[in-house]
Amino acid sequence: MIFLDLFLAFLLIGLVAFGGGYAVLPLLERMIVLDRGWIAMERFVDMIAISQITPGPIAINGATFIGYQLISREWGVALGILGAATSTIGVVFGPALLIFVVSRFYTRFKDSPVVKAVFRVLRPALVGLIMASVASVASSAVFDVPGVLIVLLALLALWRLKWHPLLVIGACALLGLVVYM
Amino acid sequence: MPISLGRLFLIFLKVGAFTFGGGYAMIPVFERELVKRFKLIAPEDFYDTLVVCQSLPGPIAVNFAVFTGLRLRGKRGALISLLGVVLPSFIFILLISVFLFRYIDVPIVEAMFKGIRLSVVALIFFAGAKLFMSHRSLEGLCIAVMAFALVFTFSLHPVWVVLMAGAYGILSRRAKGGEAP
Numbered sequence: 001m002i003f004l005d006l007f008l009a010f011l012l013i014g015l016v017a018f019g020g021g022y023a024v025l026p027l028l029e030r031m032i033v034l035d036r037g038w039i040a041m042e043r044f045v046d047m048i049a050i051s052q053i054t055p056g057p058i059a060i061n062g063a064t065f066i067g068y069q070l071i072s073r074e075w076g077v078a079l080g081i082l083g084a085a086t087s088t089i090g091v092v093f094g095p096a097l098l099i100f101v102v103s104r105f106y107t108r109f110k111d112s113p114v115v116k117a118v119f120r121v122l123r124p125a126l127v128g129l130i131m132a133s134v135a136s137v138a139s140s141a142v143f144d145v146p147g148v149l150i151v152l153l154a155l156l157a158l159w160r161l162k163w164h165p166l167l168v169i170g171a172c173a174l175l176g177l178v179v180y181m
Numbered sequence: 182m183p184i185s186l187g188r189l190f191l192i193f194l195k196v197g198a199f200t201f202g203g204g205y206a207m208i209p210v211f212e213r214e215l216v217k218r219f220k221l222i223a224p225e226d227f228y229d230t231l232v233v234c235q236s237l238p239g240p241i242a243v244n245f246a247v248f249t250g251l252r253l254r255g256k257r258g259a260l261i262s263l264l265g266v267v268l269p270s271f272i273f274i275l276l277i278s279v280f281l282f283r284y285i286d287v288p289i290v291e292a293m294f295k296g297i298r299l300s301v302v303a304l305i306f307f308a309g310a311k312l313f314m315s316h317r318s319l320e321g322l323c324i325a326v327m328a329f330a331l332v333f334t335f336s337l338h339p340v341w342v343v344l345m346a347g348a349y350g351i352l353s354r355r356a357k358g359g360e361a362p
Contacts, residue, residue: 018238021241049298049300057243058268059243060240088267088271096259098237103251106229110233121324121350124325125343127321127323141301141302154302172297176250176292177296179292
């Protein structure tokens, strides 16, 4: 049954994850961490970090990570891999099916004023959702003054110095080593 | 002469394996490989496909792979391209989960991850801010603040915010008499 739950949860996540990239995080946090308690908030934040240092879309990385963590905890590595496959197939299933449907009337879809109207409101709403993720990740990751300083330094590096995210993550890992060891 | 399924698989596998920083980072690499190098897609088709892929739910790289595979080699092409783009991140995450993640409680690794979690706060905030700045407006700011408050303060499920934003977009277009965008 847990495999079916896993598949259905990620099927729904895939079908409502508009906007790509980080916009999937509030959905994952709500459905996987808060409602189902399948992984702890701290592991969820680790998952985001690992997604940034491995290739691939964050939704795929997240599905694989969560599917494996949930199943392998009780049933070991082999079934854990099956769990990872279940959630990963679940998250790509809906979008892939939609592409099949939309590709038939693709020219009408791409210039559709309805799609444009939806995204005029959906885009800023997704900004709000992403910022909600920032707030909950921050409340589980920032405990002290050095923490706040490291976040500000990382923002400065991304914004003003235009550092690559991998470089920012590496620098923060080193700062973590210096501050928290 | 249509592209072989094997070559299609390898193109998507390569992009999936070597692009760090999420699905959006893959777009320029797709363009280089599919438009410039192998000339499989005309440039204007590439951007049209991208618009459609961004308007549908799901990871953009996944949508793009399915769409392109379908167009170039039909259903089998879509499946092969999907596999190619998903497999690298699936395997990387599994390897990390199985072999590396058990060391998370070692003090050195834990201190590094404390730093890395802080960089995640900055990375997500930066992504949200960039999305906002790309289409900034007062209305957008109000929508973003409302979406944030609904999800973070009032614990509304993000799915409702996505649905409400879409509905509001359609309704506000109707109210304006369906003007051309």
